[in-house]
Amino acid sequence: MAAQSIIGLDIGFHSIKAVELGRVNNNTQLISLGSIAMPEQAILGDNPNDEKIVVDTIGKLFHDMKVKSNIVNTSLPESSVYTRVIEVPRLTDKELAASIHWEAEQYIPLPIDQVNLDYAVLGNGKTGNTMQVLLVAAPLAIIERYTRILSRADLVVSSIETDAISILRVIPQTLPEKANILLINIGARSTDICIVRQRVLTFVRTVPSGGDSFTRAIAEELGFALPQAEEYKRAYGLDNTKLEGKIAASIAPVFSIILEEIKKILVYFREHNPEDKITTSLLFGGSAKLPGLMSYIASETGIDTILGNPFENIYVDPKIKAQVESNFSTFAIATGLALKEFVP
Ligand SMILES: Nc1ncnc2c1ncn2[C@@H]1O[C@H](COP(=O)(O)OP(=O)(O)OP(=O)(O)O)[C@@H](O)[C@H]1O
Ligand SMILES: [Mg+2]
Structure with missing residues (x-):
């Protein structure tokens, strides 16, 4: 018999992501999962109609997912x-x-x-x-806005935390307890860079750039419409062996803003912790799937870089495993939020 399930809800600028987890026979199990595009960047607006758009979009997503619960844990973006x-x-x-x-x-x-x-x-x-x-x-105004949206969507809010705190719960247990880790969450509009020392969050910075800047750069450089630029981005990314390296060459200067920040943070860490070493970079967020990104970050920083899998310790029905795994970096925050119920 499944215990009451709970939904982790990650309201992003580009899309809303939700992961519903339950406890079955002492295992944490994926009950449902889904994402939906955020219309008209409504989460950023502050008129009541924008709130209605977000309420309706969450309603549609939960309907499509056939969620079993109405209890949610959600998070505020680090940028706020x-x-x-x-x-x-x-x-x-x-x-x-x-x-x-x-x-x-x-x-x-x-x-x-x-x-x-x-x-x-x-x-x-x-x-x-x-x-x-x-x-x-x-800011209280943002907490009030999120609480209002979720109550208008007929949801019960169990907790509101921040993206960086929720992502800590999906650090792979295969990494040593004592490891120092760089977490990079690359979304559509912003990138969060965090340092975790021995599983404790010790540094967070948000850079106001992400996947949408990469798409815009391709569109501007190569004269493509945005949807076409988005397709090229997802197909070739930073792989400079494809299309004469033109896509990679358009993204690299924009990505360098994020990369420079990562390097500055690493220098700061090394100066303040000369005895310690960051052993792993974990990438999360929709833009973590950018082709060639992992090896690019690894070669620029000299740090082993891997894509974080938030479902490592969660039972996923084999029928949907492939679908879940091709997308897992996107669901990291939503999974971390739902896991709050099941791990300390
Ligand atoms: N396969 C892919 N390759 C490259 N980029 C991708 C891929 N799939 C999605 N993206 C990009 O990921 C971004 C969306 O990621 P995500 O869902 O994490 O953003 P978000 O949480 O809505 O945004 P933010 O965190 O900035 O509010 C978009 O810019 C999208 O273009
Ligand atoms: Mg996000």
């Missing part, structure tokens, strides 16, 4: 929240709770009474009398 590791004086839990708002005020460019603040102590700071704290500040 502030995730920082800050250094504070060594304090007791009680002292930290009393002073965190004041500490946060120095790092968050919004009035502190307009954000929801979450934090976790990571460990000792750089000097003997400080400690490091992970701070996540989410």
Whole structure:
């Protein structure tokens, strides 16, 4: 008998992704999964009609997926929240709770009474009398907007977190506990770059560029319409042996904005952690499927780079396994969100 299932819902700029998981005979099982294009970039707009578009689109997706549950975990895009590791004086839990708002005020460019603040102590700071704290500040207006959309879609919200936190749950268990990992989530409009030290999130940066910039660059460089440029992007990507390398040559300068940021973050990490080494880059997001991207990142950074499979420890019906696996990087956040129910 299946326990109550739960849906992880990732509302992106390009598409909405959902993964429903349940527990069957002590195994976490995929119950349903699906994605749907986000019409008219509605998640970005702030008029009530945009909200209705998102509500209706979620409704259509869940109808097509034949979901069994109405309980969702969702996340806010990293581009709309502030995730920082800050250094504070060594304090007791009680002292930290009393002073965190004041500490946060120095790092968050919004009035502190307009954000929801979450934090976790990571460990000792750089000097003997400080400690490091992970701070996540989410604007209340955005939380309210997401809550309103989900309630209008007749859903029960079990939790709202951030993309970077949810993706931690899909780090392959085959990687050693102590590994230092670079997580790169490349979506349509933005790319999140995170460092995870021994399974703890210690750094997050969002670059406002992603797959849609690659498509635009191909269209502009080669004079294609956007749908055609999108097809070429998906077919040839950064593979410079195809079409005389023209597609790769159009994408590379745009991708270099992301790559430069990755390299800067690696330099920062090495300077601050001379004893430690980042051993693996894990790629997630729809644009992680770009042909040639993995080997490009690996050769530019010198770090072993793999496509993250969020379904590693989830039972997937063999009938849909092939369909799920050809798309798994896209569903990483939605899977991480649903997994919240089943893993600590
Ligand atoms: N096979 C593929 N090869 C290359 N790019 C692809 C492929 N499939 C999808 N994409 C790109 O992935 C992007 C969508 O990815 P994803 O669904 O992760 O974005 P999103 O979550 O909606 O966007 P964001 O995170 O920026 O809000 C689009 O730019 C799309 O062109
Ligand atoms: Mg996304």
